[in-house]
């Protein structure tokens with residue numbers, strides 16, 4: 637839901653700007669942790685909190701469908717180092733990932749920027765890293781019309797670094813579709829490229 641003018645009493649002509657319910661939730665949170673939401677410094681915090689959550693959840697990936705005519709070869713295309721931020725669904729704490737997307741465009745060629753747009757689209761929601769890579773791989777496959785897609789993400793989760801076990805660590809997750817799942821040679825070519 638966005639922060640918008642809302643209809644009052646079912647009368648579409650009577651509108652006013654309604655306060656985002658997230659503002660009230662943030663005020664309650666501040667009170668619960670012993671803060672005064674009306675003190676200097678915190679007065680605008682509930683509205684900022686609401687804005688950042690809406691910005692995160694309502695992320696618009698923009699245009700995704702730009703495709704180019706295939707050049708008729710089956711070269712491997714790898715886009716690496718795509719940095720995304722997501723939120724772990726267990727603790728609502730951020731994790732960041734460096735995402736690599738590879739595909740063998742037997743169908744059409746996908747515009748270069750679209751790989752990052754897709755990665756951000758699926759990062760902007762409550763996630764686990766394993767599902768994030770799976771969803772990106774499926775979307776790239778659907779958009780490009782090629783079954784051969786690999787996605788690798790290396791992430792650090794604040795829920796592990798700043799709380800709980802407090803052991804910063806990197807998690808790597810992979811999604812291999814099509815020949816990437818069955819052909820060790822193709823995966824080897826990808827790993828060689830990533831090492832180069």
Ligand SMILES: Nc1nc2c(ncn2[C@@H]2O[C@H](COP(=O)(O)OP(=O)(O)OP(=O)(O)O)[C@@H](O)[C@H]2O)c(=O)[nH]1
Pocket residue numbers: 724725726763764765766793795796799800801
């Ligand atoms: N597999 C996976 N686990 C995640 C991810 N993000 C967070 N987790 C883990 O989710 C688990 C939730 O475990 P719980 O035991 O229910 O929660 P908790 O008591 O706060 O666990 P601790 O983090 O060990 O203190 C933790 O082990 C987290 O490290 C993710 O993307 N993938």
Ligand SMILES: [Zn+2]
Pocket residue numbers: 724725726727728729793795796
């Ligand atoms: Zn977590």
